[in-house]
Amino acid sequence: MTIRVLLADDQTLVREAFAMLVESARDMEVVGQAGTGREAVELARDARADLVVMDIRMPDLDGIEATRLIAADEDLAGVKVLVLTTYDTDEHVVEALRAGASGFLLKDTRPAELLDAIRTVTAGDALLSPGPTARLIARFLCGPSATVAGSGPECLSEREREVLALVARGLNNTEIAEALGLSPLTAKTHVSRIMGKLGARDRAQLVVVAYESGTVIPGTM
Numbered sequence: 381m382t383i384r385v386l387l388a389d390d391q392t393l394v395r396e397a398f399a400m401l402v403e404s405a406r407d408m409e410v411v412g413q414a415g416t417g418r419e420a421v422e423l424a425r426d427a428r429a430d431l432v433v434m435d436i437r438m439p440d441l442d443g444i445e446a447t448r449l450i451a452a453d454e455d456l457a458g459v460k461v462l463v464l465t466t467y468d469t470d471e472h473v474v475e476a477l478r479a480g481a482s483g484f485l486l487k488d489t490r491p492a493e494l495l496d497a498i499r500t501v502t503a504g505d506a507l508l509s510p511g512p513t514a515r516l517i518a519r520f521l522c523g524p525s526a527t528v529a530g531s532g533p534e535c536l537s538e539r540e541r542e543v544l545a546l547v548a549r550g551l552n553n554t555e556i557a558e559a560l561g562l563s564p565l566t567a568k569t570h571v572s573r574i575m576g577k578l579g580a581r582d583r584a585q586l587v588v589v590a591y592e593s594g595t596v597i598p599g600t601m
Contacts, residue, residue: 383502384411386429388420388446389464390438398433401491408498417441421449424459431460431502433494434481436472444475451480451581460501477584504582535577543570547583548590 385402387410389395399410411427414420417434418441424432432450436443447461463476463484473484482501485494536544539560546556557567571583580586 381407383408383498384428384430385409385498386412386414386420386423386427386432388414388417388432388438388443389435390415391435394435398494401494402498405495408495415439417443417446420446421453424450424456425453429459431462431498433498434461434463434476436463436465436476442472444472444479447476447481448479462497462501477588480581482582482584536574540570540574540577543567544574544586544590547571547574548587550587 385408387395387398387402389398392415395413395415399413402408402410411429412423414423415438417438420432420434420438420443421441423429432447434443434447438446441449443463447463450456450459450461461476461481463473463481464487465473465476465484466487476484483497485497489497542560543556546559551559553567553571554564556562556571557564560567562570571586574580574586575582578586578589580589
């Protein structure tokens with residue numbers, strides 16, 4: 381399957397560089413470029429993109445609100461949003477996750493990592509940039525504004541709470557399995573059940589729930 385990618389950034393040179401990178405991958409194609417958030421929303425509808433690489437700070441309509449509009453549009457239910465943020469400075473990435481982004485990366489990430497991120501998010505997994513930016517989420521993820529609509533973590537079993545905490549640390553299913561002595565399939569099953577119980581759309585929303593509920597304490601990552 382060819383991944384249809386929409387690039388949204390207000391800097392033309394940045395978009396063109398990303399476009400060259402994406403087009404270099406055999407399993408991807410660029411189906412549009414947007415210079416504003418509003419253009420990104422319109423092109424997501426018109427181009428039927430699978431994934432939008434979204435800058436946060438754009439004119440007219442910023443990336444957060446554009447992400448919120450895309451996530452709320454039933455016709456765009458299959459469109460994923462991968463947010464790019466600057467190094468340890470953009471507090472708004474938290475709001476992007478709440479708005480419906482499936483993950484984020486630092487803008488100075490290596491080219492191969494960006495391509496892998498596009499594949500990961502398109503496949504339905506969340507992707508959270510590790511290190512200082514993960515701690516950034518812990519500092520600013522507070523308040524009763526989570527976007528999930530299901531039950532709280534109190535409905536989870538002890539094992540599911542352990543899995544949720546590891547998801548919040550950015551571990552994938554294989555890493556969770558290794559940490560808890562489970563098979564990868566069992567870890568995946570736990571994650572799916574947790575998402576169902578909490579009404580979470582993807583792993584990124586599980587991270588929001590983990591911090592806002594106190595399952596993971598800010599500063600402990």
